[in-house]
Amino acid sequence: MDDSTLRPGREAGAPVPAQINVTDGSLIPQRGEKGGLSAWNIAFFGATGILVALPLYKPDPYLKILAFVPDGIVATFGVTIASIACSLVIGLFAGLGRISHVRIINRISTIYVEIIRGIPLLVQLFYIYYALPPVIEKIGLSKYIRLDGPSSAILAMSICYGAYMAEIFRAGIQAIPKGQMEAALALGLSRAQAMRKVILPQTVKIILPPIGNEFIALLKDSSLVSILAVSDLLRRGREYASTSFRYFESYTVIALIYLVMTLFFSRLVAMMEERLRQRGTVH
Amino acid sequence: MEPFISIRGARKSFGKVDALRGVDLDVKQGEVVLIIGPSGSGKSTLLRSVNRLERLDAGSIMIDGESVTEAKADIRKIREEVGMVFQSFNLFPHLTAAANIELAPLTVKKTSKDEAAEIGKRLLKKVGLEDKAAAFPDQLSGGQQQRVAIARALAMNPKVMLFDEPTSALDPEMIKEVLDVMTELAREGMTMLVVSHEMGFARAAANRIIFMDQGQILESAPPEQFFTAPREERTKKFLEHIL
Numbered sequence: 381m382d383d384s385t386l387r388p389g390r391e392a393g394a395p396v397p398a399q400i401n402v403t404d405g406s407l408i409p410q411r412g413e414k415g416g417l418s419a420w421n422i423a424f425f426g427a428t429g430i431l432v433a434l435p436l437y438k439p440d441p442y443l444k445i446l447a448f449v450p451d452g453i454v455a456t457f458g459v460t461i462a463s464i465a466c467s468l469v470i471g472l473f474a475g476l477g478r479i480s481h482v483r484i485i486n487r488i489s490t491i492y493v494e495i496i497r498g499i500p501l502l503v504q505l506f507y508i509y510y511a512l513p514p515v516i517e518k519i520g521l522s523k524y525i526r527l528d529g530p531s532s533a534i535l536a537m538s539i540c541y542g543a544y545m546a547e548i549f550r551a552g553i554q555a556i557p558k559g560q561m562e563a564a565l566a567l568g569l570s571r572a573q574a575m576r577k578v579i580l581p582q583t584v585k586i587i588l589p590p591i592g593n594e595f596i597a598l599l600k601d602s603s604l605v606s607i608l609a610v611s612d613l614l615r616r617g618r619e620y621a622s623t624s625f626r627y628f629e630s631y632t633v634i635a636l637i638y639l640v641m642t643l644f645f646s647r648l649v650a651m652m653e654e655r656l657r658q659r660g661t662v663h
Numbered sequence: 664m665e666p667f668i669s670i671r672g673a674r675k676s677f678g679k680v681d682a683l684r685g686v687d688l689d690v691k692q693g694e695v696v697l698i699i700g701p702s703g704s705g706k707s708t709l710l711r712s713v714n715r716l717e718r719l720d721a722g723s724i725m726i727d728g729e730s731v732t733e734a735k736a737d738i739r740k741i742r743e744e745v746g747m748v749f750q751s752f753n754l755f756p757h758l759t760a761a762a763n764i765e766l767a768p769l770t771v772k773k774t775s776k777d778e779a780a781e782i783g784k785r786l787l788k789k790v791g792l793e794d795k796a797a798a799f800p801d802q803l804s805g806g807q808q809q810r811v812a813i814a815r816a817l818a819m820n821p822k823v824m825l826f827d828e829p830t831s832a833l834d835p836e837m838i839k840e841v842l843d844v845m846t847e848l849a850r851e852g853m854t855m856l857v858v859s860h861e862m863g864f865a866r867a868a869a870n871r872i873i874f875m876d877q878g879q880i881l882e883s884a885p886p887e888q889f890f891t892a893p894r895e896e897r898t899k900k901f902l903e904h905i906l
Contacts, residue, residue: 557751557753559749559751559753560753560755562716562749562753563747563749563753563754563755563812564755565716565742566714566716566742566745566746566747566816567742567743567766567767567771567815567816567818567819568739568740568742568743568767568771568819569739569766569767569770569771570739573770573771577766577770578755578766581757582755582756582757585757
């Protein structure tokens with residue numbers, strides 16, 4: 381996760397060390413990169429073109445594969461959108477917790493973020509899908525909590541991405557000048573009211589682009605859930621491949637579909653960023 | 664008469680730096696007190712202690728018989744009655760001028776929308792910006808922003824107004840429009856504590872000038888006396904710099 385655009389807490393006048401800026405989003409169009417032969421155009425239209433041309437040129441197996449995987453695309457989007465929504469809620473509260481003046485809340489939030497960011501997502505998925513159910517059964521809650529594939533996947537991804545979202549919220553809130561909170565408090569608003577009415581509305585505009593990048597990252601990471609009996613895009617591809625033995629063709633199509641989706645969304649994020657930049661302070 | 668604001672033995676340090684080293688100050692109702700002094704003399708810290716944006720390490724502050732500094736003080740109630748204007752305006756950039764003014768009445772006092780709109784309209788008129796109700800802060804000049812900030816602070820009907828270097832961030836041609844609004848407020852009888860080096864405002868509106876240095880009040884006198892016959896050597900030196 382890269383939050384260098386919202387780097388908080390740098391003291392005024394402190395020397396700024398040289399820094400590099402590498403995002404984990406895929407091929408986000410550079411500002412000013414225009415024209416038909418931009419890297420994004422070549423990649424996006426190239427991939428789309430191949431996806432269209434292959435079934436026309438060789439309907440068996442490419443058209444069959446394309447007809448086989450739409451359920452998977454729906455599942456991938458379902459898991460991604462549910463996870464991003466839950467992780468935003470978790471991230472908001474954990475992010476607020478990270479800057480809380482109440483020490484215990486601050487500590488708990490920080491520990492959550494540190495632990496989750498230190499464990500690979502795949503391990504977290506295994507943990508919730510395989511390691512938790514026996515525990516739930518042992519303490520007698522299996523009547524109330526049933527973790528099947530999709531719910532484990534969404535739970536694990538929400539908890540994992542919640543930690544990254546928390547850092548985005550924290551950085552976004554801390555990027556708002558201190559005077560805003562002071563002015564709100566001086567008017568008699570409570571801290572919570574000031575957060576809701578003054579700080580968060582301004583934060584939302586700053587954190588939209590990094591949240592967009594997290595969405596793209598999550599879309600890609602959602603392929604990990606194919607190991608949890610979730611019929612997502614990757615799993616559908618694998619199912620087709622293992623019955624037809626057309627491994628090369630199946631995974632080529634799957635890779636191209638992922639690529640087209642992530643390129644499409646990264647363009648969307650870039651456009652959003654551009655609009656925010658043009659309007660300066662956005663209303 | 665009982666003083667309206669009463670500060671006793673105020674002490675505050677930031678790490679190793681002593682910002683306030685035992686300050687006593689009484690302000691009567693309707694009095695306009697100007698605080699001057701070199702940077703780092705503690706004048707802003709003193710002002711920010713009055714509505715507890717800074718918490719004192721020791722000492723007490725009372726406003727109209729209510730303690731600001733006690734741990735169990737209802738600080739939000741007190742802040743409603745103490746308006747504050749900042750050097751950097753601190754207008755809320757995502758809200759229009761009118762919405763900036765209406766926010767506190769709507770949120771804190773839970774007034775109706777119509778009532779809040781009425782307050783917004785009246786105060787914008789008061790600061791001469793009735794035509795800027797729908798403008799966002801970044802569409803206003805510095806002077807206009809500061810006038811909206813004053814209107815915003817007045818929206819809660821405060822009994823005291825604090826001004827923390829209200830004109831320091833302004834271009835010279837915009838200073839007057841802000842000082843005019845402040846002078847008008849003083850004339851209406853508002854109790855005001857002003858950190859500023861605007862000597863024109865001091866002569867026109869201040870009842871008393873206080874000179875602070877190194878966290879203490881060195882001199883306190885009415886403007887004529889302060890300018891013509893300062894008692895302290897340190898005050899004389901400082902006046903030479905700013906006059």
